[in-house]
Amino acid sequence: xxxxxxxxxxxxxxxxxxxxxxxxxxxxxxxxxxxxxxxxxxxxxxxxxxxxxxxxxxxxxxxxxxxxxxxxxxxxxxxxxxxxxxxxxxxxxxxxxxxxxxxxxxxxxxxxxxxxxxxxxxxxxxxxxxxxxxxxxxxxxxxxxxxxxxxxxxxxxxxxxxxxxxxxxxxxxxxxxxxxxxxxxxxxxxxxxxxxxxxxxxxxxxxxxxxxxxxxxxxxxxxxxxxxxxxxxxxxxxxxxxxxxxxxxxxxxxxxxxxxxxxxxxxxxxxxxxxxxxxxxxxxxxxxxxxxxxxxxxxxxxxxxxxxxxxxxxxxxxxxxxxxxxxxxxxxxxxxxxxxxxxxxx
Amino acid sequence: xxxxxxxxxxxxxxxxxxxxxxxxxxxxxxxxxxxxxxxxxxxxxxxxxxxxxxxxxxxxxxxxxxxxxxxxxxxxxxxxxxxxxxxxxxxxxxxxxxxxxxxxxxxxxxxxxxxxxxxxxxxxxxxxxxxxxxxxxxxxxxxxxxxxxxxxxxxxxxxxxxxxxxxxxxxxxxxxxxxxxxxxxxxxxx
Amino acid sequence: xxxxxxxxxxxxxxxxxxxxxxxxxxxxxxxxxxxxxxxxxxxxxxxxxxxxxxxxxxxxxxxxxxxxxxxxxxxxxxxxxxxxxxxxxxxxxxxxxxxxxxxxxxxxxxxxxxxxxxxxxxxxxxxxxxxxxxxxxxxxxxxxxxxxxxxxxxxxxxxxxxxxxxxxxxxxxxxxxxxxxxxxxxxxxxxxxxxxxxxxxxxxxxxxxxxxxxxxxxxxxxxxxxxxxxxxxxxxxxxxxxxxxxxxxxxxxxxxxxxxxxxxxxxxxxxxxxxxxxxxxxxxxxxxxxxxxxxxxxxxxxxxxxxxxxxxxxxxxxxxxxxxxxxxxxxxxxxxxxxxxxxxxxxxxxxxxxxxxxxxxxxxxxxxxxxxxxxxxxx
Numbered sequence: 005x006x007x008x009x010x011x012x013x014x015x016x017x018x019x020x021x022x023x024x025x026x027x028x029x030x031x032x033x034x035x036x037x038x039x040x041x042x043x044x045x046x047x048x049x050x051x052x053x054x055x056x057x058x059x060x061x062x063x064x065x066x067x068x069x070x071x072x073x074x075x076x077x078x079x080x081x082x083x084x085x086x087x088x089x090x091x092x093x094x095x096x097x098x099x100x101x102x103x104x105x106x107x108x109x110x111x112x113x114x115x116x117x118x119x120x121x122x123x124x125x126x127x128x129x130x131x132x133x134x135x136x137x138x139x140x141x142x143x144x145x146x147x148x149x150x151x152x153x154x155x156x157x158x159x160x161x162x163x164x165x166x167x168x169x170x171x172x173x174x175x176x177x178x179x180x181x182x183x184x185x186x187x188x189x190x191x192x193x194x195x196x197x198x199x200x201x202x203x204x205x206x207x208x209x210x211x212x213x214x215x216x217x218x219x220x221x222x223x224x225x226x227x228x229x230x231x232x233x234x235x236x237x238x239x240x241x242x243x244x245x246x247x248x249x250x251x252x253x254x255x256x257x258x259x260x261x262x263x264x265x266x267x268x269x270x271x272x273x274x275x276x277x278x279x280x281x282x283x284x285x286x287x288x289x290x291x292x293x294x295x296x297x298x299x300x301x302x303x304x305x306x307x308x309x310x311x312x313x314x315x316x317x318x319x320x321x322x323x324x325x326x327x328x329x330x331x332x333x334x335x336x337x338x339x340x341x342x343x344x345x346x347x348x349x350x
Numbered sequence: 351x352x353x354x355x356x357x358x359x360x361x362x363x364x365x366x367x368x369x370x371x372x373x374x375x376x377x378x379x380x381x382x383x384x385x386x387x388x389x390x391x392x393x394x395x396x397x398x399x400x401x402x403x404x405x406x407x408x409x410x411x412x413x414x415x416x417x418x419x420x421x422x423x424x425x426x427x428x429x430x431x432x433x434x435x436x437x438x439x440x441x442x443x444x445x446x447x448x449x450x451x452x453x454x455x456x457x458x459x460x461x462x463x464x465x466x467x468x469x470x471x472x473x474x475x476x477x478x479x480x481x482x483x484x485x486x487x488x489x490x491x492x493x494x495x496x497x498x499x500x501x502x503x504x505x506x507x508x509x510x511x512x513x514x515x516x517x518x519x520x521x522x523x524x525x526x527x528x529x530x531x532x533x534x535x536x537x538x539x540x
Numbered sequence: 541x542x543x544x545x546x547x548x549x550x551x552x553x554x555x556x557x558x559x560x561x562x563x564x565x566x567x568x569x570x571x572x573x574x575x576x577x578x579x580x581x582x583x584x585x586x587x588x589x590x591x592x593x594x595x596x597x598x599x600x601x602x603x604x605x606x607x608x609x610x611x612x613x614x615x616x617x618x619x620x621x622x623x624x625x626x627x628x629x630x631x632x633x634x635x636x637x638x639x640x641x642x643x644x645x646x647x648x649x650x651x652x653x654x655x656x657x658x659x660x661x662x663x664x665x666x667x668x669x670x671x672x673x674x675x676x677x678x679x680x681x682x683x684x685x686x687x688x689x690x691x692x693x694x695x696x697x698x699x700x701x702x703x704x705x706x707x708x709x710x711x712x713x714x715x716x717x718x719x720x721x722x723x724x725x726x727x728x729x730x731x732x733x734x735x736x737x738x739x740x741x742x743x744x745x746x747x748x749x750x751x752x753x754x755x756x757x758x759x760x761x762x763x764x765x766x767x768x769x770x771x772x773x774x775x776x777x778x779x780x781x782x783x784x785x786x787x788x789x790x791x792x793x794x795x796x797x798x799x800x801x802x803x804x805x806x807x808x809x810x811x812x813x814x815x816x817x818x819x820x821x822x823x824x825x826x827x828x829x830x831x832x833x834x835x836x837x838x839x840x841x842x843x844x845x846x847x848x849x850x851x852x853x854x855x856x857x858x859x860x861x862x863x864x865x866x867x868x869x870x871x872x873x874x875x876x877x878x879x880x881x882x883x884x885x886x887x888x889x890x891x892x893x894x895x896x897x898x899x900x901x902x903x904x905x906x907x908x909x910x911x912x913x914x915x916x917x918x919x
Contacts, residue, residue: 374635374637376852405862406853406864408879414870451851457761457775464853483762483764484763485889488888510590511594511918521598521599527603
């Protein structure tokens with residue numbers, strides 16, 4: 005097989021896969037909310053309401069597209085695209101398994117193992133801000149603009165602690181490549197812990213997950229779309245599939261973030277203590293590693309749902325305060341400690 | 351000493367009491383319109399009265415009470431427009447048409463008092479109570495909205511419940527209950 | 541908290557943005573409107589506008605008979621219709637000098653306290669929703685459903701109960717009330733407990749509520765606050781104790797009092813009041829069981845109610861505060877004038893003072909903690 009053919013197959017597969025998870029996530033979110041809130045949740049479309057996302061998709065696709073008269077049309081149309089395209093492309097550098105050997109050819113389960121790894125994710129993630137702010141501005145609605153501004157300030161602020169947490173990871177592993185980091189998490193650490201990033205970077209993990217929630221605009225940081233304050237924030241004026249793209253982009257972001265968390269801090273496709281790769285054949289190990297990775301991702305996806313239906317929402321100034329006064333000093337401290345350790349031990 | 355005597359003692363010397371009535375234990379005292387703010391200050395600050403809480407403020411239109419008793423009216427197309435033209439059997443000057451009732455409360459002794467002010471139709475202005483109690487703000491606006499009684503010195507005397515260019519004052523007794531009466535019959539100029 | 545941002549820095553007047561919050565906005569309870577002048581997210585001036593739900597209830601009252609007006613009072617505070625009904629009935633009874641039989645009074649107390657629990661549950665649930673905590677709302681609303689089941693089974697209506705008649709109540713409590721009540725009680729306690737676990741000591745919740753729209757006792761009295769919001773400011777005033785009606789003086793219960801008058805205190809006061817209401821119902825039901833089964837439920841009331849000419853004001857402690865009815869009679873079968881004193885009307889007018897200098901998100905928290913119900917606000 006040609007390399008480019010493999011690449012195309014991987015791109016298509018992972019794209020479909022991520023889309024599928026995002027679709028299922030909309031269902032998980034509702035059923036999860038219902039589970040937590042002691043109510044049935046959507047249960048009419050299909051078994052356990054599983055076709056609910058399909059019904060929603062049909063609804064969103066067939067709805068009339070309305071552009072507000074006074075909206076800035078170009079920006080208004082570009083907003084959702086600028087938001088969702090980076091969301092879809094960010095997963096390209098996140099692995100989804102170890103490797104699989106087909107026909108004597110080794111295929112790594114990752115669209116592309118670039119050596120700038122999560123720098124790419126950070127860069128692409130920052131692009132999403134444009135979608136939000138342009139959508140908020142182009143809608144010509146005060147609520148939208150407030151939502152857009154909140155989102156911009158929040159995403160820009162929280163990229164700093166996110167970057168700081170990732171920097172400490174680079175100190176530990178000496179590489180930007182998510183695949184190399186994943187491979188380095190095999191075995192045990194200090195003799196009894198799995199050799200996972202979280203045990204080497206506990207503070208870094210907390211920083212990362214808080215900042216990641218803020219980046220994904222999830223509760224308790226969902227100020228850009230706080231429905232009780234600013235109606236729906238930046239997508240107040242959107243309808244039909246444009247709204248769908250925004251909502252969908254968010255779920256894709258969740259998948260990416262969970263993937264990154266698992267790859268960096270939770271030992272990627274490795275089981276703790278057991279190296280399954282040594283016992284299984286190349287093909288079955290490829291499939292098993294994919295399953296392990298996916299299970300871990302599912303846990304973090306569920307955590308997004310869990311947290312969303314548990315916590316109240318921050319206020320805007322409190323979010324900023326937490327970011328600049330809490331997370332950034334902690335991130336710097338974390339880098340200092342990490343650097344000190346490395347200096348002393350290596 | 352019961353409340354009636356205490357109120358009498360407090361307001362009497364300054365000739366503030368026009369009339370005093372009691373209904374099922376609710377004491378109400380009528381005071382002259384021009385001195386209503388003084389009365390309220392007095393009621394609030396006198397130690398053995400201490401009415402320190404304005405519970406509510408409302409308007410009453412006495413049009414039907416002042417009218418001579420007559421057969422129950424039958425509904426016609428003209429509505430109330432025709433009714434008011436019935437021959438007035440004048441026996442002396444009729445009492446003023448509107449009244450503003452202040453419901454006061456003393457938190458220490460849990461006593462309530464109604465203070466009443468009569469408002470003539472040709473002088474529909476009462477001094478505002480907002481400097482004494484901020485709570486008088488919206489109720490005064492509502493009385494203005496519903497009866498057209500103006501409150502002198504009110505910081506923001508706009509309509510409260512009806513929209514700004516609504517032409518009538520709906521709680522007046524001559525406001526017809528059905529139809530768009532306000533547009534046909536009643537256009538007040540104030 | 542109530543600092544004026546303009547006094548610290550001078551801004552160009554054109555830099556303010558006026559945000560029109562409402563009348564159709566997810567967190568405007570019913571249809572309120574607030575024209576908020578904001579500087580960034582800080583509110584410089586909040587100007588409440590009401591009247592979007594005005595139905596002319598007072599005018600309607602002047603043209604209906606005394607009994608016909610009872611269903612209209614359901615539509616005031618539609619979250620807890622029963623105290624509205626009872627308050628109006630009490631005003632007419634006072635006007636006519638009717639003494640209501642004790643058994644009827646006990647049934648009124650039981651139903652009113654159930655309504656109080658339901659009202660507080662809605663208020664706290666909505667406060668949670670407005671602050672982004674969605675889940676407690678469902679825990680509470682499920683229990684409110686149970687209370688509404690009792691209402692439905694007693695009155696035939698869930699929301700608009702039209703409870704009682706002038707001079708008493710129309711029906712006795714059904715036989716299996718005790719069973720239903722014993723089933724309801726642990727559920728309410730559990731829901732409250734879970735809500736408390738999710739919210740009270742939650743750091744985000746505390747950050748969002750403590751010190752927000754705090755009001756001093758003096759200001760609160762000046763603005764005419766009553767009910768839980770006044771008690772949150774530290775004034776121990778509860779009409780159930782201060783001007784007892786319906787045999788409230790026979791029950792032992794605590795009146796919770798706050799300190800700062802902020803959103804958190806209002807929330808806590810309501811939480812404790814629910815527990816106290818449960819105790820009151822227990823005591824009232826105990827007294828009720830001691831009554832002979834054939835004790836009268838209605839006083840002797842003429843078929844057509846024509847109270848003597850006169851005017852009275854009667855108030856009771858509704859879940860929101862002092863709910864008063866001023867009824868003036870001219871001796872005919874229709875009330876001459878009915879004036880309703882809704883509790884949240886007095887509190888909502890203080891909004892400019894409560895919200896000034898706060899942020900937009902706090903304005904929403906403030907409104908929901910005052911429990912503004914557009915139905916009784918606009919009448």
